[in-house]
Amino acid sequence: MISALSLFDLVLIILLLWLAWHLLSARDLFRATVLFITYGLLMSLAWVRLKAPDVALAEAAIGAGITGALVLVALGRFGEAESDEAEPGSLWLRGLVASAALGLFALLGWAVWSLPTEMAGLKAQVFERMGESGVENPVTGVLLNFRAWDTLLEMAVLFLAVLGAWSLGEAEEPSMPAPGESLLALVRLLIPLIVLVSGYLLWLGETAPGGAFQGGAVLASGFVLLLLAGVRPIPSLMGWPLRAALGSGFALFLVVAVAVTGGSRMLLEYPPGWEKGLILLIEGVLTLAIAVTLGVLFAGGRPPASPGAGKRGEKR
Amino acid sequence: MTMSEFYFGYALFLLLTVAISLIRVLRGPTSGDRMLSAQLFGTSGVGILLLLGRGMEMPALWDVALVFALLAAVAAVAFVQRVWKSGEQKEAKSDAS
Numbered sequence: 001m002i003s004a005l006s007l008f009d010l011v012l013i014i015l016l017l018w019l020a021w022h023l024l025s026a027r028d029l030f031r032a033t034v035l036f037i038t039y040g041l042l043m044s045l046a047w048v049r050l051k052a053p054d055v056a057l058a059e060a061a062i063g064a065g066i067t068g069a070l071v072l073v074a075l076g077r078f079g080e081a082e083s084d085e086a087e088p089g090s091l092w093l094r095g096l097v098a099s100a101a102l103g104l105f106a107l108l109g110w111a112v113w114s115l116p117t118e119m120a121g122l123k124a125q126v127f128e129r130m131g132e133s134g135v136e137n138p139v140t141g142v143l144l145n146f147r148a149w150d151t152l153l154e155m156a157v158l159f160l161a162v163l164g165a166w167s168l169g170e171a172e173e174p175s176m177p178a179p180g181e182s183l184l185a186l187v188r189l190l191i192p193l194i195v196l197v198s199g200y201l202l203w204l205g206e207t208a209p210g211g212a213f214q215g216g217a218v219l220a221s222g223f224v225l226l227l228l229a230g231v232r233p234i235p236s237l238m239g240w241p242l243r244a245a246l247g248s249g250f251a252l253f254l255v256v257a258v259a260v261t262g263g264s265r266m267l268l269e270y271p272p273g274w275e276k277g278l279i280l281l282i283e284g285v286l287t288l289a290i291a292v293t294l295g296v297l298f299a300g301g302r303p304p305a306s307p308g309a310g311k312r313g314e315k316r
Numbered sequence: 317m318t319m320s321e322f323y324f325g326y327a328l329f330l331l332l333t334v335a336i337s338l339i340r341v342l343r344g345p346t347s348g349d350r351m352l353s354a355q356l357f358g359t360s361g362v363g364i365l366l367l368l369g370r371g372m373e374m375p376a377l378w379d380v381a382l383v384f385a386l387l388a389a390v391a392a393v394a395f396v397q398r399v400w401k402s403g404e405q406k407e408a409k410s411d412a413s
Contacts, residue, residue: 004324005371011331015338022342030399034341034350037391038334041354041361044380045331048368053376060383064358068391076398176397183396186389197386201379209376218383221390228390228397 009049016042033075037068053209054139057201061214065221066294069228073174073298134275136207143211144279148268152257155250155286158293162246171301179229187229194222202287206276212283216290223295238303246296249289253282323371330360330367351395358388 019042023035040063047056089097126138126146133141143151179187198219205211256278257268265271270278333356340353362381369377 004321004328008324008328008331011328011335015331015335019338030347031341031344031350034354037354038338038341038357041357041384044384045361045364045368048365048372048374048377048380051372051374053374053380056377056380057383060380061387064384065387065390068354069394072391072394073398174398179397183393186393190386190389193386197382201383204379208379210379214383218387221387225390225393228393230397 012042012046012049016046029075029078033071036071037063040064040067054211054214057209057214058217061201061217061221065217066224066298069221069224070298073228073300076174077172132272132275134270134279135205137205137209137211139209140205140211140279140283144282145270145275148253148257151286152250152253152268155253155289158290159247159250162293162296165297165300166302169301170304171299173304176228176230183229187225187231190225191222194218194225198222198287198291202283205283206280212286213290215283215287217294219287219291220294220298223291224298227295227299233303242292242296242303245288245292247289249286249293252285256282320371320373323367327364327367327371330364334360347395347400351392355388355392358384358391362388 016039019035019039023032023039026032026035040059044056044059044063047053047059126142129146130136130138130141133145135141135144198215200215201210201218202212202215203210205215260270260274260278261267337353337356337360341350344350362385365377365381365384369375369381
């Protein structure tokens with residue numbers, strides 16, 4: 001008899017393929033959006049079944065809290081200009097595209113098939129030296145110590161993404177209904193919980209799945225919620241404090257990376273005994289930087305030059 | 317039947333209810349119906365994760381369930397605040413034509 005778990009996996013895979021097909025072929029953008037949100041949540045379950053709870057947690061936080069809202073807001077901005085009734089290309093062209101896609105699929109399938117089924121990777125080395133990492137969760141150990149270089153560069157990528165978004169223009173003032181009583185009540189209830197859970201996930205990263213990215217994504221959904229409820233950011237914080245927060249993750253990481261160098265130690269090689277403290281410091285700042293970065297990306301542009309500040313400048 | 321089989325069986329049942337609710341995403345008819353189907357998955361997802369966490373003996377999944385439950389409302393708020401009105405108007409228009 002097939003076990004319930006393998007049936008679960010089978011249904012999950014069928015659902016993922018079915019959703020992917022329908023969301024790509026949907027002509028109605030809203031339908032595609034809802035399918036995309038569901039797809040993200042199902043992907044989180046797929047990561048769970050692949051026994052990667054760290055990724056599942058990140059996918060849940062980003063999928064439920066950020067991308068869903070982001071795609072919905074983008075759809076709201078499209079408004080009526082959505083129906084894109086593109087003419088399907090000629091049969092010849094479609095055949096060409098289909099065979100190219102099938103060829104790529106076959107190539108990828110072959111690559112996956114030819115992988116050895118039992119692959120330890122670098123797992124043994126990581127577990128052997130976990131004691132030196134300063135933390136107990138191997139994923140955090142790899143991300144913040146053994147391969148901290150990758151995480152440092154990821155922060156640079158996030159920072160560059162904000163620079164790119166800001167250079168495109170100012171964040172538009174969205175037209176939306178005034179928040180009702182229930183929405184305000186929800187925000188009042190959720191924001192403290194979001195802050196709490198974000199801190200909890202950050203702290204958890206030392207011993208269990210969690211950490212700066214998960215905590216940061218949850219905190220960022222708090223910003224998303226505030227923006228959606230029409231809560232305006234404090235203007236005096238939109239100048240250099242915002243920019244400082246955006247750059248803080250990358251900057252602090254870089255400072256630590258360089259500061260620990262010296263003698264026989266290489267870049268990012270924490271001195272023995274300092275690992276845990278340094279990792280906690282970096283993760284704490286990273287959480288805030290990631291949250292602000294994602295929040296700013298959700299707002300979709302640089303903060304508009306406040307009219308008040310402009311007028312004051314003119315008087316002088 | 318072992319206890320973990322029992323948890324997996326219930327998780328499978330919840331996943332099947334999600335699959336059935338996807339019919340509403342495709343059929344609609346209003347955008348609200350579609351959105352609520354996605355919201356239902358937020359709720360069922362919490363149940364599935366709690367059951368899998370017990371069955372697979374991975375307590376970390378309870379934290380994933382916590383995040384699911386906490387943030388499920390964010391997409392719904394985005395929908396109500398930014399999409400809903402224009403969506404309903406559009407549907408009213410297509411009904412008239």
